[in-house]
Amino acid sequence: MTQLTIDTHVADIVSALPQSTDLFRKLRIDFCCGGKIALKEAAEARHLNPVEVLNHIKEIEIKQERRDSFDPTSFGDKTLVAYIQENYHESLREELPALSPYITKVARVHGEKSPHLLRVQEIFRELRTELLEHTEDEDKNVFPLILEFLRNPTDELKEELRPRVFELEEEHENAGKILFELRDITNNFVPPNDACGTYRAVYARLEQLEKDTFNHVHLENNVLFDRVRQAI
Structure with a gap:
């Protein structure tokens, strides 16, 4: 999976981790028509801390990876x-x-x-x-x-x-x-x-x-x- 950072475009985060749409919807971050901007910019536009938002995204990512790692x-x-x-x-x-x-x-x-x-x-x-x-x-x-x-x-x-x-x-x-x-x-x-x-x-x-x-x-x-x- 692509390394996700606060500089990754919102649309690219959704492409890499589709379940992140639920988080973006909850935070009222536009991942659809307005998704071609960096997470940092999108979060700050909503008066959110970009690092905290990224951490939530990482939690979703870790949960998915954990599921895929077991036999x-x-x-x-x-x-x-x-x-x-x-x-x-x-x-x-x-x-x-x-x-x-x-x-x-x-x-x-x-x-x-x-x-x-x-x-x-x-x-x-x-x-x-x-x-x-x-x-x-x-x-x-x-x-x-x-x-x-x-x-x-x-x-x-x-x-x-x-x-x-x-x-x-x-x-x-x-x-x-x-x-x-x-x-x-x-x-x-x-x-x-x-x-x-x-x-x-x-x-x-x-x-x-x-x-x-x-x-x-x-x-x-x-x-x-x-x-x-x-x-x-």
């Missing part, structure tokens, strides 16, 4: 479940509501010229609902059952768990189909040359969402659920 496939059962919940489920609960207003804005502003953005908005709403309901069910019902079964694989728990795992895998497959359509209609998340900063940030964050979701599904389908199947 959780070797974790124990309880640690693996906790890792999935902390790094993917909690992240989805933060990212999906945070991203929603940007998608709504881009669809409203650019939807007439680029009608596929209206479909992007529809797909995102469907994906948001499905992922949030899915993760809530896992956290409240299925993951506790999995951990109990892996500790004590009784026939009763096996019969209770088998259809739940199958159902989750079907939901994962459906989420994958939604993401494939999203990638297809956004031209592999490549915005048009004249796209504004918000438009570009939306595409970058959708691509990151796709990456995180596929990593998330891989850990569940091919690691956690495999452990269940082996015990069954």
Whole structure:
């Protein structure tokens, strides 16, 4: 990742770290049309300390790097479940509501010229609902059952768990189909040359969402659920 400093343009920070848009929005720093200025200048225009703003950006960057640095496939059962919940489920609960207003804005502003953005908005709403309901069910019902079964694989728990795992895998497959359509209609998340900063940030964050979701599904389908199947 590019070394970020107070002299880095706001738009370049957003390109390198799409989640920084939430911070800029909160601080009322224009990262869209007015993003071609240094962070120092943008912060001072809002009477903010540029170094403090940069430190917040660095915290976002460190959090992302920390997530990407682990190999959780070797974790124990309880640690693996906790890792999935902390790094993917909690992240989805933060990212999906945070991203929603940007998608709504881009669809409203650019939807007439680029009608596929209206479909992007529809797909995102469907994906948001499905992922949030899915993760809530896992956290409240299925993951506790999995951990109990892996500790004590009784026939009763096996019969209770088998259809739940199958159902989750079907939901994962459906989420994958939604993401494939999203990638297809956004031209592999490549915005048009004249796209504004918000438009570009939306595409970058959708691509990151796709990456995180596929990593998330891989850990569940091919690691956690495999452990269940082996015990069954």
